[in-house]
Amino acid sequence: MHQAIAESSLEELSAELVLYTGRLVRAITRQAVGLSTQVPTASLRLLSQVDELGPVTIGALAAADRCSQPTMSAGVQTLCDRGWALKEPNPADARSSLVTLTEAGRTILTGARRERAAVVAARLRTDPHHDEQDLATAVAVLRGLLDQPDTAPDDDAPEGDA
Template sequence: MSAPADACRTGDAPELTRLAATLEQVSSWVRRSSPPAEWNLVALSTLDSLDRSGPQRVSDLVARESISQPGMTGLVARLATAGLVTRSPDPTDGRATLVSLTDAGRDYIRERHRLRAETVVTHLRALSAAERRALLAAVPALGRLADQATEPPPESE
């Protein structure tokens, strides 16, 4: 039985729905409270993906970011012009292109993370010690959720 069906069967679907809605609110709040960036969210997510996962094919970035191939190709070209990524032939398939983060791209995305963390930490400090402990206890599960959510979607059968 699938996880959603199990959730409904065991009666925790309302709690999971509330958790999902709260995670969405937190995600939106973090995005809105982040200092302005010269790059849009897809560009920042692409840079982040390259930082976390290493070089990737354009087609894999398309799947991960859920945008069109021409859209990602144009974005990669703009990021390359800015010196944040490089493009090279995929050694396993000369028809494909591998996109890699440059040192400047790595510095840029890590600075974005630092600035965002500063903003969030300010708000975390306003919570009670018990609330901070509860959030810290959830970090491993949230990390697994984020890792799972950033994997390319499974192929349709």
């Protein structure tokens, strides 16, 4: 950062980042047409998590999504039934399976991401206040935040989504 930001300002801006990224994702989801409207949002989110974390156990997916293992098992089974994911024995632990995307699942996810990217691009084309460089900066900031290792929340910090 070029100048020091007061802690309260950093907290306020961080809260706005969380608020507006969530709103943007929801707005994009509402505007998307085609393939991504035919695939339930929960399935796309799960495909994305498997893409990010896979090969991954159902337990690790449940922990990442902060849901129960039975709930995640049902979601994974839905993906497998549609041919979008595959469960294979875990060579490190015979009691569990590893979940991976199939080519069909990867195709669905890639298509949905392209459709949603087109919505963002269309919004940017009509926005007189922001340009491609602003988008590049936003992407760099978000990538940098996500490149940091996850840390456990403070014991005093409230949990949950905003």
